[in-house]
Amino acid sequence: MTSERVSKLLQEMTTEEKIGQLLQLSADFFEGSQAVITGPMREHDLTLATVYTAGSVLGISGAERVHQIQADYLAKSRLKIPLLFMADIVHGFQTIFPIPLGMAASFDPEAVKLASEVAARESAVSGLHVTFAPMVDLVRDPRWGRVMESTGEDPYLNSVLAKASVDGFQGDLDVEHIAACVKHFAAYGAPEAGREYNTVDLSEWRFREQYLPAYSAAIAAQAKLVMTSFNTLFGVPATANQHLFRDILRDELAFKGVVISDWDAIGELINHGVAGNLQAAADQALAAGVDIDMMSFAYAKYLQKAANLDESTRQLIDESTARILELKESLGLFTDPYRQVTPEREQAELKSVQNLNAAQQVAEESIVLLKNERAILPLARDQKLALIGPVANTGDLLGSWSWQGDQHQTPSIYTAMAEKFPQVSYASGCAYHQLNHREFDQALSTARQADKIIAVLGLPSSESGEATSMTDIRLPQEQLTLLQALAKLGKPIISVVVTGRPLDLTLVDDLSAAVVLAWFPGSRGAAALTNILSGAVNPSGKLPMTFPRSVGQVPIYYNQFNTGRPLSHTENDRENKYLSKYIDEANSPLYPFGFGLSYAEIKAQPISATQQGRSIQLKVELENTAALAGKTVVQCYLHQPVATTVQPVQRLVAFSKVLVPSKQKVELTLTVAPEELTYLDAALKRQTFTGELKFLIGLDSQHTKAISIAYQND
Numbered sequence: 001m002t003s004e005r006v007s008k009l010l011q012e013m014t015t016e017e018k019i020g021q022l023l024q025l026s027a028d029f030f031e032g033s034q035a036v037i038t039g040p041m042r043e044h045d046l047t048l049a050t051v052y053t054a055g056s057v058l059g060i061s062g063a064e065r066v067h068q069i070q071a072d073y074l075a076k077s078r079l080k081i082p083l084l085f086m087a088d089i090v091h092g093f094q095t096i097f098p099i100p101l102g103m104a105a106s107f108d109p110e111a112v113k114l115a116s117e118v119a120a121r122e123s124a125v126s127g128l129h130v131t132f133a134p135m136v137d138l139v140r141d142p143r144w145g146r147v148m149e150s151t152g153e154d155p156y157l158n159s160v161l162a163k164a165s166v167d168g169f170q171g172d173l174d175v176e177h178i179a180a181c182v183k184h185f186a187a188y189g190a191p192e193a194g195r196e197y198n199t200v201d202l203s204e205w206r207f208r209e210q211y212l213p214a215y216s217a218a219i220a221a222q223a224k225l226v227m228t229s230f231n232t233l234f235g236v237p238a239t240a241n242q243h244l245f246r247d248i249l250r251d252e253l254a255f256k257g258v259v260i261s262d263w264d265a266i267g268e269l270i271n272h273g274v275a276g277n278l279q280a281a282a283d284q285a286l287a288a289g290v291d292i293d294m295m296s297f298a299y300a301k302y303l304q305k306a307a308n309l310d311e312s313t314r315q316l317i318d319e320s321t322a323r324i325l326e327l328k329e330s331l332g333l334f335t336d337p338y339r340q341v342t343p344e345r346e347q348a349e350l351k352s353v354q355n356l357n358a359a360q361q362v363a364e365e366s367i368v369l370l371k372n373e374r375a376i377l378p379l380a381r382d383q384k385l386a387l388i389g390p391v392a393n394t395g396d397l398l399g400s401w402s403w404q405g406d407q408h409q410t411p412s413i414y415t416a417m418a419e420k421f422p423q424v425s426y427a428s429g430c431a432y433h434q435l436n437h438r439e440f441d442q443a444l445s446t447a448r449q450a451d452k453i454i455a456v457l458g459l460p461s462s463e464s465g466e467a468t469s470m471t472d473i474r475l476p477q478e479q480l481t482l483l484q485a486l487a488k489l490g491k492p493i494i495s496v497v498v499t500g501r502p503l504d505l506t507l508v509d510d511l512s513a514a515v516v517l518a519w520f521p522g523s524r525g526a527a528a529l530t531n532i533l534s535g536a537v538n539p540s541g542k543l544p545m546t547f548p549r550s551v552g553q554v555p556i557y558y559n560q561f562n563t564g565r566p567l568s569h570t571e572n573d574r575e576n577k578y579l580s581k582y583i584d585e586a587n588s589p590l591y592p593f594g595f596g597l598s599y600a601e602i603k604a605q606p607i608s609a610t611q612q613g614r615s616i617q618l619k620v621e622l623e624n625t626a627a628l629a630g631k632t633v634v635q636c637y638l639h640q641p642v643a644t645t646v647q648p649v650q651r652l653v654a655f656s657k658v659l660v661p662s663k664q665k666v667e668l669t670l671t672v673a674p675e676e677l678t679y680l681d682a683a684l685k686r687q688t689f690t691g692e693l694k695f696l697i698g699l700d701s702q703h704t705k706a707i708s709i710a711y712q713n714d
């Protein structure tokens with residue numbers, strides 16, 4: 001329903017002013033070379049007048065800077081329509097949280113919501129109104145660099161965390177919150193061969209069952225914007241795809257907010273081969289319902305013929321303008337274009353102790369203990385430790401999409417460890433991709449003096465995120481050579497891996513007594529890791545994505561279909577040639593979805609399953625026999641029911657993170673919602689399972705116990 005103010009503005013605005021609202025410009029149009037540019041630049045022929053009718057800008061922040069630009073802009077705006085400031089605030093503004101894939105490992109919606117709330121507060125006091133987040137693309141291919149920005153391979157986990165993130169960013173859109181832009185619609189996370197910007201081709205059945213749920217959850221959580229994706233889907237580029245944006249997004253999901261293209265995605269319709277020129281590209285995107293053109297200048301083409309637009313184009317421009325003005329109104333910009341932004345508020349908020357503590361807390365929940373032979377971890381304070389590796393003493397722990405974060409202000413793992421362990425020494429051993437003998441020999445000599453070796457390995461944040469697809473997902477050979485040399489010293493090795501993607505850690509696992517996955521852990525990641533290694537915090541992270549034995553297995557994910565010739569996990573698997581398997585690799589992953597160890601000894605036992613209305617409630621007992629408390633994630637999977645379309649061998653349908661005190665039992669109830677007990681038939685109609693349903697309960701996706709119930713769905 002268009003408000004009175006928006007209706008009135010629409011009547012007063014000229015066609016040029018309406019078209020202006022549809023343009024988003026990059027920061028350099030307003031602040032020259034200091035701008036943050038996050039996409040390819042294209043030639044454009046905009047007049048200064050156009051710049052001052054543009055509806056929004058991306059990549060500018062800072063209380064004073066935004067205030068100055070807004071004041072200057074409003075002074076030139078005939079109808080005083082405020083400029084909208086947008087940017088990529090993905091996992092923190094100046095206080096950087098773990099990358100989203102790391103936060104997903106917390107399996108804690110409250111942690112994800114907290115991270116988004118802090119990011120929103122810091123962004124809002126710095127003058128931002130909209131974040132291009134959360135990215136909720138489902139991803140099953142670690143070769144694709146943007147896997148770091150996702151929450152992994154599972155539709156249900158992605159949906160729960162998408163809602164948590166939107167709730168955290170938006171709150172009630174007061175001046176401490178910002179509008180969320182869910183992206184990238186749709187299925188950008190499924191590029192063929194994991195190659196960035198490559199073709200996506202999914203059946204609509206699979207898209208709707210597995211890729212659509214998380215976008216749908218974000219929209220149900222009232223995300224104010226949706227961003228188009230660069231890829232094709234169902235044979236049509238998303239940015240021109242009316243079935244995707246009109247039928248599915250606008251009609252089925254009833255999305256009333258603003259659709260913004262990704263950077264130059266409208267212009268790229270020419271490369272895709274569906275538009276012959278920029279004007280045709282503009283017409284297709286406008287017809288698909290794209291409201292804002294981010295940096296392709298296609299919509300600027302309408303300015304040249306503003307007086308002669310046909311009625312349908314004029315109508316589409318009015319609809320888009322109305323949605324943009326409603327967004328500005330929902331942010332309170334017509335009442336206060338500055339949203340109470342002052343340098344004092346900004347100063348008090350940015351990287352406050354409270355915010356940094358929140359980042360540390362979330363990082364502690366995100367770190368995953370993947371191996372701990374002979375309980376070598378946690379480490380005693382007085383042990384002689386050698387910290388070796390290219391990632392041991394660097395601030396490059398923030399990960400991609402942390403443009404406002406400062407690596408130089410980020411404590412390194414060595415800095416944090418030295419505060420807790422008085423006898424820790426350090427040597428780099430090698431660079432990320434380089435070995436030199438002096439550095440290498442120095443590291444071995446340092447390691448010889450120690451009782452235990454902590455190898456800190458991984459990739460720089462520059463090899464993670466957009467435009468960083470890789471064909472080889474092992475650690476660089478130089479680092480593996482260093483690890484092999486360290487292993488020859490015959491001392492126990494604890495390997496810490498800093499990464500934005502699942503890697504092939506097979507050799508690391510072979511050579512290490514313990515393996516700790518730190519992700520890119522953020523501003524306080526080093527302190528969080530130190531607390532985990534020292535036992536001050538008991539690790540509770542679980543994998544939101546499968547870690548393969550080799551890249552040849554990719555895509556590999558837990559919720560696969562059984563096939564007609566599955567393995568039986570008996571002797572037959574070896575003897576029978578004609579099974580769905582490889583002759584040179586196992587089918588199983590190195591580390592499965594949902595896996596993560598604890599210093600405690602916790603076991604899960606399903607107690608009962610009862611139907612409550614259309615939901616199912618599962619009572620589970622957890623027992624911790626260890627002398628220390630621990631958090632864990634109880635996971636409930638629906639085992640492959642019989643249906644008219646194939647169903648995953650197992651599918652996550654409920655989970656809960658629980659603290660189990662030492663030497664105690666706790667009982668909890670997991671509720672499986674009715675919508676998790678449905679499936680899509682071959683005609684794309686939603687059906688409900690009937691009859692006996694089997695649930696698998698456990699602390700990861702592989703080690704589970706079954707409980708069944710006859711489900712009545714009448």
Ligand code: GLC
Nearest residue numbers: 038039088132183262263466
């Ligand atoms: C980039 C990304 C998108 C981001 C946008 C603006 O190309 O694909 O996720 O929000 O440009 O920076």
